């Protein structure tokens with residue numbers, strides 16, 4: 001008697017590929033493993049109450065709220081800034097303060113960061 005083994009495993013249909021969950025980088029729009037991407041979240045800005053938002057790097061991945069994902073690559077950060085992807089991905093109206101993110105990339109050089117105007 002011959003027993004045929006019917007494989008229940010369908011290659012390519014796994015919910016999460018080997019290596020863990022996949023996220024899309026808001027800079028280059030390419031997908032990458034979550035473990036290889038940087039998570040950024042929206043937090044309250046320097047002046048709570050005026051609705052200003054800031055974007056910070058969630059290194060421990062424990063901050064609550066909507067997050068966006070980015071390759072730890074200056075090119076991706078630059079692309080995200082250029083396309084205003086931070087505000088869109090994090091549902092921020094206006095331009096968020098992303099200096100905390102840019103500060104993570106000291107070798108990024110000069111970048112056109114839309115800083116919050118504070119002279120009022």
Ligand SMILES: [Zn+2]
Nearest residue numbers: 025028071076
């Ligand atoms: Zn990227």
